[in-house]
Every structure is written in structure tokens, then in C-alpha cells.
Amino acid sequence: MIRPETEQERERRRIVVMCLPFFVLATFAAFIPLVVMARMSVSADQFENSGFSMEAWYTLATESVYLTVAWNTLWFATLATVASVIFGVGISHALEKYEFPFKGFVVSMISFPIALPGIVVAFMIIVLLGRQGLLTHTVAFFTGGSPLDIAVATTVFGLFCGYVYSLIPRSTMVLRGTYTEVNTDAEEAARALGAGSLRTFYHVTLPEIRPGVVAAFILTFRSALAIFGTVLVLQSLNVATLRIDREIAVGFNSQIAGAIGLIYFAFILAFTFVSLRFTETDVVEI
Template sequence: MTQRSRTLFLFAMPALVVFLAFFCLPMARLIAVSLTGQDGASVYWIVLTSPRYLHSLMVTVLLSASVTLVTLAIAGVAGTFLQRHTVPGKAILVAMLTFPLAFPGVVIGFMVIMLGGRNGLLATIGDALAGERWTFAYGLAGLFVGYLYFSIPRVILTVMAAVEKLDASLEEAARSLGAGPWRVVRDVMLPALMPAMLSSGAICFATSMGAFGTAFTLATQLDVLPLTIYNEFTNYANFGMAAALSIVLGVVTWALLTVARWFSGDAVAATA
């Protein structure tokens, strides 16, 4: 081994140790537990054919996809506006928009309850105006709002950084050729921002797929995969099924991240 190879190996060793300790070993253990459970290897067939588990998986995927699309729309517009315009107190506003990053999921769930719970703000307003308490916190709507709350800050920072790197001369050239504002956005800005939108959207989707704290706080009428895994492990002591569901959750999320990385790479090449 040459001196250069030894140096590279020494620098790579910490990352390799972390990768083995926090990814390879836990994944190997999960697979082993899933295969040695009471259902054996057929546990994966049960996951893919059982209406109960399929419903939980589909609800989780659709909820995460909805949160991702709405987050990209809101954060895309807000991030572009904040980066392109001088706003009074802009630094404070950006800090407030990104403040939810400091909160764990349980705190965010509590905030949703304070807004849309039985004794929340909307319940008080509804009771005063219509004589009925308006609530949404304990279902998918509450979980959607909670996920949206902690997803927007993650995306808006990425969008602002991407907008800062846009070549303004391309937009000026498009306007000089007669393109209107919406066409400039569609044909110039969106293609240039697509890699950042895809990568941040994939992270948003992955975070929503595996988020547990917020769902656990609001878990009155929810059937999402993290809670299903928790119930199988804690309430039913079905460790094999819990491990198999964890693997399925990881595979779905990993597949989405891989597809997003592939498309964002193509987008980067196309806009280079």
C-alpha cells in the first residue's frame, strides 16, 4: 500500500466506522429479526398482501407526497421572493421561518393541538362564532399541518441558496426576446431550480415518511407506518413484523431518494 493510499484510508476510516455501526449493523439486525420472527420469510408477503399493512403504507406514502408537493409550492415561491427582494427585517423573517428546525416532533404535535385541538384556538373561535368547536388536530389534516410546518424550513433554505446562484442574464435575455413573466418562470427559472427542488423535495418526502414524534403526539385517528411499526413492536410484541415494516419503509424511502438523485443529476447536466 502506497503512502497516498494509507492516508486516504486513514481519512476514510471514521466515515467507514460510522457507516458500519449506524447503518450496516442495524440493517443486518433488522433483516435477521424479520426473517426469524413468527412468520419467517413470509412476513414480507404478508406486508404486501395484508389490507391493514398496505393501507398504512399507502396512507403514509400519499401523505408524504402531498406534504412534499405543497411544501415545494410554498417554499419555492417564498424562497424566491425573499432572495430576490429587499424586505424590511428580512434576516429576522428568515430566522422565524426556519425556527421550526429547532423543535422536535413532539413539540410540533403539541403546537398543532394548540391550534386545532379540542381546546385549541380554532375550537375557541368556532365555539364563539358558530356554537361548535372546530378541530382538525387528531386526524390526517393535523398530521399534514404538522409535517408541513417542519418541512417548509428545510426546503426554503435550499431554494434561497439556489435562487442566489441563478444567472440573471438568462432571465433578462428571455424578457428581451418577448417572454412574459410566467414564461420566464416556466422556461428559465424552474429548469434551473429543478435540481434543488428535487433534492429538497426528496428529503422532505423521506422525513415525512419516517416522522414519528408528531404522529405519536396526535395519534388518535391515525394509521401511518411509523405508528404501525410502534404498535407491532410495543403492543403486540410482533418483532418480526415490526422489523419487516421498518425494512419496507426504508426501501420505499431509499428508492425515492435514488430516483430523485438520478433526475436531479440529469437536470444538472441539462442546465449546465
């Protein structure tokens, strides 16, 4: 490998050299922290990694509050991901299939939330849907209701809006790239044979963009699991990211925090590898 003699050996060396920076980064940003978390989860001391105890893992397996946290994390992230991908498909379809004024501005506005920290998104939800929120008072004005009863910023619905607002740009950016490879000849042939727009989309377009839909789901779901700032401010649902913060902040229970972090990582890794098996598709040709 140091002095390759064949083209195959030179190709392998190029791959190793190109991957080396990633592995260096992964060593310090992933592998070492994971080892530390693993040691932390079985430590007998809260303030330093010493001794051995399985108390944290026993607590996670037996106390119902942690099972509730896991369930809340899964169903809420799944719901927000599905909604974001559906919106992403619709937005990508409109951007790639139709021409309209100010398309560049629309694309910029759609991608803008990616640059916003989760805390900023949470405060935007409060400004719109909080007790003094713009939309809250608008609805109250037309319905005669009380803003205190209408405000939903700190409810599960408000948190859901914050998640979806942050996730839609991620799904849209992935799906726009997929739409550029759609076989338009097959779509035109389907319409020429009498298929309507919805039928053409379901039987022709959707099978072609399925890898993009799966990729968008993978990226968006992982992002939904990792959102921290939004749930930290709105706090309407106890999910894993918020729970880790609470474990560290209240009582400094680093063992349970480390155990949750390991389970969190293992689940995301397994989910990614399983989901990638569904990204292959047969391209529609004509």
C-alpha cells in the same frame, strides 16, 4: 495505497481517509442494525433472535391492514412533500429576489421548526386547532359554530398541517442555495423581450432551479417518511412509523416490526438513487 507513489494514488488515499469516519459510523448506525433487523424478521421467537420463520413476511404480504399502511404512508408523504416544496419555492423566490425589512428575522422564523421535535409540533397543532385551540375558538366566535365540530387537530388535515410545518424549512433551505446560482442575466433578458413574471419564472428560472427542486423533494420526502413524534401524538392516520411503534408496543411483535423496517429502508434507498438521476440540468446561459 499505504505508501502512494503517484498523485492519483495519493488522491485515492485522501478519499479513503476522509470517508473512513463515515463508514465507521454507518457500520454501527446502519449496517449492523440492518443485519439485526433482517435476522429479527425471520426469527421464530418474539423475544430473541432464534429459529427461522417467514411468518412475518407472509403476514405483511397477505393482511390488508399492512397494504393500507403502505398506501397511507406513500400518498400522505407525497402530498405533504409536494405542498412543502411548492411553499419552499415561493418562500425562496421571495427571499432571494426581493428586499424587505426584517429579512433576517423572517429567515430565522422559517428555519425554526427544524429545531422542534415532532411531539412539540403536534402539541402546537393541538394548541391552535384542537378543541380548546386558539384558531378553533376564533373561527367559532365569528361563525357561531361549535368548537367541537370545528377542531381539526386530530384529523388528517391537522396531521397534514403538522407535517408541512416541519417540512417547509427543509425544502426552503435547499432551494435558497439553488437560487443563488440562478442566471439573473437570462431572467432580465426574458423580461426585456416582453415576458411577464410568471412566464419568465416558468421558462427561465424553473429550469435552472430544477436540481434544487428535485433535491428538496428527495430530502423532504425522506423526512416525511421518517416523522414519528407528530403522528404519534395526533394519530389520525396509520402510517409506517406509527405502525412500527404499535407492533413493538402491542404484543411485542418484533418480527413484523423488523420486516417493515427493512422494506422501509429499501424503499427509501431505491427512491434516493432513482431521484438523484433527475438532479442534472442544462444551465441557461446568455
